[in-house]
Amino acid sequence: MPNETPDGAALDAARWAALIEAVALRQDRNAFAALFAYFAPRIKTFMLRSGASAQSADELAQEALLAVWSKATLFDPTSAGAAAWIFTIARNLRIDELRRQKRTPTHDTSEVDLEFQVDTGPQPDAGLAAAQLESRVRGALAGLPEEQLQVIELSFFEEKAHAEIAQALHLPLGTVKSRLRLAMNRLRSLLGDFS
Amino acid sequence: MTISHHPPDELLTAFAAGTLDLGQHVALATHLAGCSHCRTMVRAMEQVGGAVLGRLPPAEMSASAFAAVQARLGERAAAVPAPAVQDLSEQGFRDIAGLPPFVRQYGDSSWKWIAPKVHFRPIELPRPSETRVFLLRSKPGTKMIEHTHTGFEMTCVLSGSFAHDGGHFGPGDFDFGDGSDDHEVVIDSADDCICLVAMQGDLKLQGMIGRLLQPLIRM
Numbered sequence: 001m002p003n004e005t006p007d008g009a010a011l012d013a014a015r016w017a018a019l020i021e022a023v024a025l026r027q028d029r030n031a032f033a034a035l036f037a038y039f040a041p042r043i044k045t046f047m048l049r050s051g052a053s054a055q056s057a058d059e060l061a062q063e064a065l066l067a068v069w070s071k072a073t074l075f076d077p078t079s080a081g082a083a084a085w086i087f088t089i090a091r092n093l094r095i096d097e098l099r100r101q102k103r104t105p106t107h108d109t110s111e112v113d114l115e116f117q118v119d120t121g122p123q124p125d126a127g128l129a130a131a132q133l134e135s136r137v138r139g140a141l142a143g144l145p146e147e148q149l150q151v152i153e154l155s156f157f158e159e160k161a162h163a164e165i166a167q168a169l170h171l172p173l174g175t176v177k178s179r180l181r182l183a184m185n186r187l188r189s190l191l192g193d194f195s
Numbered sequence: 196m197t198i199s200h201h202p203p204d205e206l207l208t209a210f211a212a213g214t215l216d217l218g219q220h221v222a223l224a225t226h227l228a229g230c231s232h233c234r235t236m237v238r239a240m241e242q243v244g245g246a247v248l249g250r251l252p253p254a255e256m257s258a259s260a261f262a263a264v265q266a267r268l269g270e271r272a273a274a275v276p277a278p279a280v281q282d283l284s285e286q287g288f289r290d291i292a293g294l295p296p297f298v299r300q301y302g303d304s305s306w307k308w309i310a311p312k313v314h315f316r317p318i319e320l321p322r323p324s325e326t327r328v329f330l331l332r333s334k335p336g337t338k339m340i341e342h343t344h345t346g347f348e349m350t351c352v353l354s355g356s357f358a359h360d361g362g363h364f365g366p367g368d369f370d371f372g373d374g375s376d377d378h379e380v381v382i383d384s385a386d387d388c389i390c391l392v393a394m395q396g397d398l399k400l401q402g403m404i405g406r407l408l409q410p411l412i413r414m
Contacts, residue, residue, distance in 0.1 A: 058257045088241055133239060155209065157214075177205070180205060180208070187243075
């Protein structure tokens with residue numbers, strides 16, 4: 001069952017949020033299984049593309065889902081979308097893992113989390129609710145040409161971002177930069193009213 | 196505070212993607228601490244990260260993965276308490292405003308004189324980073340080093356202001372030098388100008404201050 005992934009399109013953002021809340025409120029194992037089935041295999045891909053071995057990627061995906069389980073009560077649907085929240089968990093685990101590889105492990109996993117808390121205020125950006133932000137970003141992404149989307153996607157993996165993206169896509173560096181800029185400008189214009 | 200110079204989009208994206216090294220991350224976080232505009236952009240890029248994650252093709256999990264995780268759910272059943280928004284403001288760098296809280300855990304040190312009117316104070320990162328981070332305090336009227344980067348330099352103004360041919364930079368502003376330009380920086384505030392600087396690569400400094408600064412910055 002965990003290896004069977006449900007159709008992604010069927011699980012929309014609201015449903016993921018509801019599943020996380022079911023885990024938070026009732027420790028609902030069926031809800032957790034659904035989250036695992038969808039996200040664990042994708043987090044594994046995320047880790048593989050970030051350079052992890054198959055075994056390590058599998059373990060990191062497991063850790064990420066364990067963190068989803070144990071941190072579900074911290075999920076605040078008014079400040080983050082469900083997929084974005086899970087993304088940040090996977091991202092922070094990836095950072096932690098890279099430090100382990102360099103033999104400079106963090107003292108505990110919350111260290112990376114703390115590094116992303118740039119502000120002490122409880123509602124630093126109350127101006128833009130998560131649901132609005134999420135739907136605007138979704139709309140913006142839907143409107144992006146595939147070539148811009150590709151460049152944005154690759155930005156999430158490559159440390160030496162632009163040069164390597166250019167290489168992977170067989171494009172001149174300048175083209176990669178201009179595509180990323182076009183995509184970001186579009187995002188900015190859609191978010192502009194709020195910032 | 197009016198912020199008019201922001202990090203370029205690719206740096207905000209890299210921050211959200213988690214691909215910056217710690218020194219770069221500190222510089223971005225310092226700007227973000229004071230800039231709600233860029234915080235919104237980072238949140239938007241985290242939403243993009245969620246969308247990217249959701250679009251990835253699934254990789255097959257190992258046969259035992261789900262059972263292994265299920266077996267461990269019990270040990271995590273007790274919900275972890277919300278991470279205490281640790282009050283780190285009483286730790287390092289007490290005299291410096293505008294730093295993100297986590298930086299206050301890092302090793303502090305005293306100001307070191309490095310040149311007339313210029314003091315330098317390293318921020319000791321808890322792990323190796325290709326990018327070094329330090330504070331630089333310059334007296335009003337200081338004409339700073341004219342230099343050519345061979346790497347990049349990120350500067351966040353914490354107090355005071357400076358100007359160079361790329362504009363005027365006050366508190367909260369972020370100046371990104373990618374190695375292509377020569378700067379002649381003039382401190383134009385009435386009080387000291389304190390900046391957080393993240394720097395990669397070697398500096399080729401010119402002039403007396405440069406000759407003094409260079410060995411120190413190489414550390």
